[in-house]
Amino acid sequence: MHFLLASTALLALLKPDPTSAATIPSVKSVTLDIVNKNLAPDGFLRSTVVANGQYPGPAITAIKGQTLQVLVNNKLTDPTMRRSTTVSFDGIFQTSENAYNEGTAFVTTCPIAPGASYTYEVDLADQAGTFWYHSELSVQYVDGLRGALIVYDPDDPHRSLYDVDDLTTLLQLGDWWQNSTLPLLAGYEATGIVPVSDSGTVNGIGRYQGGPAVPFAVTNVVYGKRYRLRIINQSARNVFTVSIDNHPLTIIEVDGVNTVPHTVDKIGMLAGQRYSVVINANQPVANYWINAPFVGGLPARNLHQNATLSRSILRYKGAPIAEPTTPWTLGPENGTALVEADLSPLVATVPPPPDVTMTLDLQVIAGQAIWNVNNISYLAPKVPTLNKVLAGATNASDFDPTENTFVLPAHKTIEIEFPPTDDDDAHPFHLHGANFWVIKSMSSPDVNTVNPLRRDVVGVGGTGTTIRFRTDNPGPWMFHCHIFWHKQAGLATVMLSSPADIRQAVHPSRAWQALCPAYNALPAELQ
Template identity: 70%
Template sequence: MKLLTSTILTAILSYALPASSRTIPITLDIVNAQGAPDGFKRSMVTANGTYPGPLLTATKGDTLVVTVHNKLTDDTMRRSTSIDFDGIFSSTSNAFNEGSSFVTTCPIAPGESYTYTVPLIDGQAGTFWYHSQLSVQYVDGLRGALIVYDPEDPQRHLYDVDDENTIWQVGDWWHNTTLPLLAGYVATGIVPVSDSGTFNGVGRYQGGPEVPFHVVNVQAGKRYRFRIINTSARNVFTMSVDSHNLTIIETDGTNTAPMTVNQLDLLAGQRHSVVLAANQPVANYWINAPFVGGSPARNLNQNATLSRGILRYKGAPNADPASPMTLGPAEAELNALVEANLRPLITSPAPEADINITLNLVVTAGKAQWNVNNVSYLSPEVPTLVKILEGANSADDFNVTENTFVLPANKIVQVIFPPSDDDEEHPFHLHGNNFWLIKSNSSEEINTANPVKRDVAGVGSTGTIVRFSTANPGPWFFHCHIFWHLQAGLATVMASGLDEVRKEVHPTSAWNKLCPAYDALPADEQ
């Protein structure tokens, strides 16, 4: 099977904006396919045979009905699967369709199918993505964009073009498959270092073939809304476009007050929409997407300078830019994003906290083990949601290694991450909800007056504080989006309103069959 590197399958999955809400049927066949995103051919885990997976689009208020057929056969990677729709809110009653393996569901066994019904609630719109939520499986390729359009976007006057061609997906890529990579991590405690980075599904590695860079076409005089998604399992990408500014108008699905920069970092799982005015002379310009994630000395294939695309004006030659490849703006010209300076489009103070939780992150030296408050998370055999439905009512009803915090409904929870000695910033992601970013790791400022809301924030050397509401009860995964660290234990579950969950959650018979089917599998098919 030839692996497509397009970000879209518009004939199948991209839809025109409707006048009213709809139910959108989508089929994802999860298959092994041969591909070479950076010129190195290998077997991959894909949705519908593409990397990235097909673009999913919807309009605010729609309902996605996503039928997943698991057709995986390659035993060098996980053969079961589970799909998470990253950043999409989940109502309490629909928690069983949230897709977090061993938290809200069991994985889909090979040869089996499951249909996720995903209503888009609370007026949610913006830039999201989907990926496997089983172990580190999405490292093997199962990831793609999910865009929810808002016909009444309050910032629509700032741009002229926002379509399937204005989505930028950056990601880390490995030449080896995940089971041997994970075995090496467990044996050494050294997180695998990627071979390359990809921009909309294509990249290059040091000494590899000169795979053509992805081209983004623009027309002089128009303004473009580019939706940038970091689909990495580890790497931080630094985005810029030679000779152009970028005006941020959205962060993780939240409209933000316009902020003009010429460079911005995205941690794994983070998203931004930026407006670029095509106001430069007609030519080709580099889109710079260098990355960091572990020491390049551990993987000599890595050359972050080769991670990039081309912004091509209409009328420019079909050629690479004449300017040299750089990592971005020179220091004297740098106007980089400082996360703490982001503000919501509509000013809104964060509510006062009712509950305070402190999470200390510690790595065990020389081992593939991370602890949160001295506990290394291990996925339970019985999913958290199943235990709640069967009567679990306190932290004592869960294994210690599930690191589950039992919280009351309708409260505001403040989570404090103290400063860390670790030299890597950890992108902590909350499922089912988002949070107010009270203190960003990028600043010492405490901001309760008008903090931005997002669902992935960095935790590192200066400390981070977030607040979230438990008005939407459920067992929601809260973990590092460096999936190697998640697999090594850097995760918790925020389980709120357990009585409300039991009253509102009524799983389907198809969901009830997932665990027995998965549990019956031999280990090499799980």
């Protein structure tokens, strides 16, 4: 595939070389054909919505400083699923000038109609790390449209800690449903019960209870080498706990932010979160389990679900082609688990004191698929937020109440507090357009205003969570739960920074301006 860098070429680019910047093209072109294809990730064949015919979609790789031009061709035809689409690039900020390429349906764009194409321009600027892309239309990515986006840094400050970092060291975790999203969503809206997945997948492969013994995915290693594993939770609901038997995990990056190395045995990962870890292949040559059990609803609601079947294999060169013979050793009661509050950025930044303080209170209407943020259930407007801003919308009153849009001043520090809840469930809240300081993690009672972690997906709930972010990137940026069933049920807001600056900075292309008229002209069954 023309947009995947070969490992050897990539490693050459990553070597410290003062002339290497001149050899890296400033623009990289990628093509994603969004198609329906019959696939069986867990052994059950079903129609899917996927990029380039595969689940997960092809990994997009780039070098820090490049601009991606991602041509999306919508070739969807299956009437059992949504046939329009969008693609969002999670964790990539997008500058205010480029907000119209951000890909959030009905916030920064209209969807791409079936049979149409659109090229997203993604300016990576100075970002590097582990990201991913997925459909941002309704719950469409549940049907398979999700994949990795890796931005390599030739001057990675952690480069001395590992020997191998390429596409063979990706671990992409996903929850998988054997039914398509339209009936699943209808069932959720009728009962208020979030669908329970049939299985979990690691690098696109899983098993379900009573199903075929699909061969597990394999990560190959060589004794004596150190590997940077980039782990992405691409789920729409499930929380995965990742461990590798007999191999500690040294965390060096969280959601695109380099961190002080921190070693644990297992990591709990919410939907949308990403971690880079270093493992040392220093154990006896053998096969070892890469464990990724998950939680996500009551298993009694889906008898296919067996969370312990969510796993893959770490295979040393010279080991037999076989499954590990050792039992899973890091159950909930064993091993050192990550405590988010123990992480700190490699380069500490002291968050400025807040200029604006907000409280977001999350509530669900019992027995219904309705979630509220401050008593408002988000409902996507017919005219996207950005279109309204470009047409003159400036104040909160210029938007429908159900858009739950907070108008924020430019170049200020915003603090958001999520009050404690009666349970320990975590909603993974994700901010578009920026990341944030985690002033108080739900994993700890402590408040950190000295060197707090920065990330773009954080768990809220439990003992309460507090974050701060800067409005230095004007735009309408969605802030929502990354359990997409909850987002679809209204658990979302829009953080609108400086409408006047947006109007001055944003000059959309004709192709973008054509998206809404084309989408609005479609019959409902094609939207």
